Amino acid sequence: MSVSDRLFDSFPDTSLTAQQAALDAIARDLVSDAAGAFGRAPDGRQAAGQARQGAQLDKRGVALTPSAKPEPKAEARGGVVARWKLKHTVAEILRDVTPPGKSTPGVCKCGTAGYQAEAVHLVRRGARAGVKGVYFCDSPWLCPSCAPRRAAERAERVQKVFDATERKGGAVVFLTLTVQHVKGQALADLKKLVMDACTKARQGKPWQxxxxxxGITGVMVGPEVTWSPAHGWHFHLHVAVPMLLQGDWSSVVATAEEGGRWIVGRYRDYIERAGGRADDDAQDVQVMWRQEDLADYLAKGSGAWEVASAGATKQGKKGLTPWDLAARASATRYRALFAEYAAVMPGTRSCVITKTLADALGIVPEGDEDAPGVDEAEEDDVEVVGSVEPPRWHRLLRGGHVPAVFQAVEDRRPWEDIDRMMTALLDPPPPSHAPSAWEVAEHAKGTRHMFREAGEAVRAAIDREREQAARLGRHFEPPPLRRVLELVAA
Structure with a gap:
C-alpha cells in the first residue's frame, strides 16, 4: 500500500487539532516503516543516534518524532467528511475575495464533475467515503482534500534523497531558517525576505x-507558515542538505555541522543586508542520522494539513496553521488572514529533487508542480454506492451538502435513503407554521363572546392561524383539537 493510500485510511472526525495530531501520528508511522529499507546505521552512527534519543531537535522547543515506533492505530472514520467541510469554507472565502472578472482558484472547482462526465460516482474505500469522476485541483496550499496526498508525495521524495545519501555513506544536515518578525508584517514581505536570503546564500563562488x-550535493527546501495573535505571521524554511564526506562518522558529523553553520551564517548575512534580522540562536543545525526524523520534519510544510502544527508543538508559542484560520473564518479577522495566505503561498514549491541533486545521488529528478485533473484510475477495492447526475452533484457541492452525503455513505445507509436525503437537501420542504394548543386556546378565549359556542370560537382561531401560514408561505400544522377545547373549557 502506498504512503498516500495509508495516509488517507485514518482521520478522526474530531476537532481540527485532534485531526492534525492523528495525521502526524500516521505520517510518523509511515516513515518509521520506510526506515527499515535503509538498513542499520554503522556503529558510529548508531551510538551517536542513541546518545541523542529523546532530545529535542529544534532548540526552540519543537518536539519531533519519538524514537519508538508508535503503536498501530485502529482505522478511524470521518476524515473525508471533515476535509470536505473545510474545503467548502475555503472555496467560499476565495470566491468572496476574487475580483469580478478574475478566475477563482482551482480549489473553488475541486470536486466538480469531470468534463463531459455522464455521472459522478459515490464510492466507499474501506470505511471511508469517496467520489469518482470529478476534477481535483491538486493544490497543496489551498485544498484540504488534495493537500494530504501532496504531503505524502513530498515525504516520499525526502525518503528517496535520504536513502540515496545513506547508500553513498553521506549525512543529511537539517537547517531551520527563520527571521525575526512582528505583528502586522505582511506575509508576502516575510516570504520574500526569507526566500531571497536562502537563495542568495546558495549562489556565487563562495557557495561553489x-x-x-x-561535499554538498544540493538542497531540499520545505516552507512552513503559521500565525499567532501575539506575533503575526511566521514564515520559515526547513532545508535538508545532503553531504557526501569522507572519514569516520564522528569526523563526518563535525564537518557536516560546520557546513550547516556556514550556510546559516551566509543566510543571516543576506537577511541583514536586506534590512531584516535573523538571530543566531533562532536558527538550527542538525545532522540527521534517522531517516524518519528528517522525513517527518521536512514534509510538514503548511500545505500538508500540517503534517505540521500537529507534529511539532511549539512550546509556549501556539501558532495557528492556515487550516486553523480557515476553520475560524466566521470571524472577519481570520477570514482576511486566510485570504492573505491564499494570495501568497500557491505556486510555492516544496521538497523538490533538482537535476543537480538527482545527478549527484543517482536518482530521478522530481518537481512539485500542481497536476490538476480527473482521477480515472481503476481501483479493485472500491465499492460503488451510487451515481449522481452532474447538475445535481454540482448543486450539492455548491450548497455545502457533500459532507453530509459522505457521512451517509460512511454510515452505510442504503442508496435509496441517501438518494432521498440528497433530494431533501436540495429541495427542502417549506418551514411549518405550527401554533401550540395554548396559543390557539388563548385566542379562542379572547373572542369567545363573539360566538354562541366555544367550538365556533376555536374553529375561528384555527382558521386565523391557517391564513397566517398561507401569508407566510408555510405548511400549516394545527394543534390537537381535543387539547385546545380542554384549555378553552378550563
Whole structure:
C-alpha cells in the first residue's frame, strides 16, 4: 500500500487539532516503516543516534518524532467528511475575495464533475467515503482534500534523497531558517525576505567552494507558515542538505555541522543586508542520522494539513496553521488572514529533487508542480454506492451538502435513503407554521363572546392561524383539537 493510500485510511472526525495530531501520528508511522529499507546505521552512527534519543531537535522547543515506533492505530472514520467541510469554507472565502472578472482558484472547482462526465460516482474505500469522476485541483496550499496526498508525495521524495545519501555513506544536515518578525508584517514581505536570503546564500563562488569543501550535493527546501495573535505571521524554511564526506562518522558529523553553520551564517548575512534580522540562536543545525526524523520534519510544510502544527508543538508559542484560520473564518479577522495566505503561498514549491541533486545521488529528478485533473484510475477495492447526475452533484457541492452525503455513505445507509436525503437537501420542504394548543386556546378565549359556542370560537382561531401560514408561505400544522377545547373549557 502506498504512503498516500495509508495516509488517507485514518482521520478522526474530531476537532481540527485532534485531526492534525492523528495525521502526524500516521505520517510518523509511515516513515518509521520506510526506515527499515535503509538498513542499520554503522556503529558510529548508531551510538551517536542513541546518545541523542529523546532530545529535542529544534532548540526552540519543537518536539519531533519519538524514537519508538508508535503503536498501530485502529482505522478511524470521518476524515473525508471533515476535509470536505473545510474545503467548502475555503472555496467560499476565495470566491468572496476574487475580483469580478478574475478566475477563482482551482480549489473553488475541486470536486466538480469531470468534463463531459455522464455521472459522478459515490464510492466507499474501506470505511471511508469517496467520489469518482470529478476534477481535483491538486493544490497543496489551498485544498484540504488534495493537500494530504501532496504531503505524502513530498515525504516520499525526502525518503528517496535520504536513502540515496545513506547508500553513498553521506549525512543529511537539517537547517531551520527563520527571521525575526512582528505583528502586522505582511506575509508576502516575510516570504520574500526569507526566500531571497536562502537563495542568495546558495549562489556565487563562495557557495561553489563550500560545496566542494563540505561535499554538498544540493538542497531540499520545505516552507512552513503559521500565525499567532501575539506575533503575526511566521514564515520559515526547513532545508535538508545532503553531504557526501569522507572519514569516520564522528569526523563526518563535525564537518557536516560546520557546513550547516556556514550556510546559516551566509543566510543571516543576506537577511541583514536586506534590512531584516535573523538571530543566531533562532536558527538550527542538525545532522540527521534517522531517516524518519528528517522525513517527518521536512514534509510538514503548511500545505500538508500540517503534517505540521500537529507534529511539532511549539512550546509556549501556539501558532495557528492556515487550516486553523480557515476553520475560524466566521470571524472577519481570520477570514482576511486566510485570504492573505491564499494570495501568497500557491505556486510555492516544496521538497523538490533538482537535476543537480538527482545527478549527484543517482536518482530521478522530481518537481512539485500542481497536476490538476480527473482521477480515472481503476481501483479493485472500491465499492460503488451510487451515481449522481452532474447538475445535481454540482448543486450539492455548491450548497455545502457533500459532507453530509459522505457521512451517509460512511454510515452505510442504503442508496435509496441517501438518494432521498440528497433530494431533501436540495429541495427542502417549506418551514411549518405550527401554533401550540395554548396559543390557539388563548385566542379562542379572547373572542369567545363573539360566538354562541366555544367550538365556533376555536374553529375561528384555527382558521386565523391557517391564513397566517398561507401569508407566510408555510405548511400549516394545527394543534390537537381535543387539547385546545380542554384549555378553552378550563
Amino acid at each position: 567552494l563550500a560545496k566542494e569543501r563540505y
